[in-house]
Amino acid sequence: MASPFFFIKKDDGKNKYTLPLINELIDKVKGAKYITKLDVHWGYYNIQFRDGDEWKAAFRTNLGLFEPTIMFFGLCNVAATFQAFVDEIFKELIYQDHQELIIEVLKIMHEHHLYLKPQKCKFETQTVKYLGHIIRNGEVHMDPKKTLAIRDWPKPTNLKELQQFLGLGNWLCHFIKDYSLVVKSLMALTGKAVWDWSGEAN
Structure with a gap:
């Protein structure tokens, strides 16, 4: 027997527009022969308040x-609002051929007064750095900078520092075989037990 449920309108007015999941985005682009990466200049600042x-x-x-008069970083709705805006203006372009698509994307950006940072854009490349990952030849690799960050991370001296390290590790866990076993002793230190960095933690 199922429990009844009801949709209740929230009073806080927070935008519930769904942001794309990073892993799903990477799965969609990793098989592409050519990739173009565009970086919108001033991102959220392009969205005016109603x-x-x-x-x-x-x-x-x-x-x-x-x-x-414009949105800025830190507002609770800004990411969802910007994503909804981008999805709306580009909705007709999904699944077009790459070059046709880029021409149309640039036209739409021009119409909506969105500008790009040329130094951060890549056109028709087969290797691209995307959300902390390197995508090339249908494969996804860890960004070497992230690998170095893990390797060179100083030994944690308290719970907060350990949680920060584990946060970085969790970001890259799908690249590390048996990650949960690798960090098992570290996870044990995040509980209520007394801090003791020794033995397996090292």
Whole structure:
């Protein structure tokens, strides 16, 4: 017997637009022959508040209260709003041929006054750095900088430092065989037991 459930409208007005999962994005692009990576200049700053909603992001300074006219980093809805905007303006382009697609993408960006950072863009490349991963020839590899970060990480001296290290490790766990076994002794130190960095933890 199933339990009844109800949809209840939340009062906080938070945008529930779903952000894409990084692993799913990587799976979609890893088999591509050519990849183009574009970096939107000023990202979130391209999104204007709807008239009358500026007060929702008001902030106080020593010069008084200010209401922004554009979105900025740190707002709870900014990532979802920007993703919804990008999905909406490019929805007609999914599954087109690569070169046709890039031309259309650039036209749409021009129409919506979105600008790119040329130094961060890659066009029709077979190797691309994407969200901390290297994608090339249908394979996904760990970014060597992340590997060095793990290798050179100083020995944790307290729980917080260990949690930071494990956070980086979790980001790359799908590249490490039997990751859960590798970090088992470290995970044991995140419990309520007294901190004791010795033995297997080393």
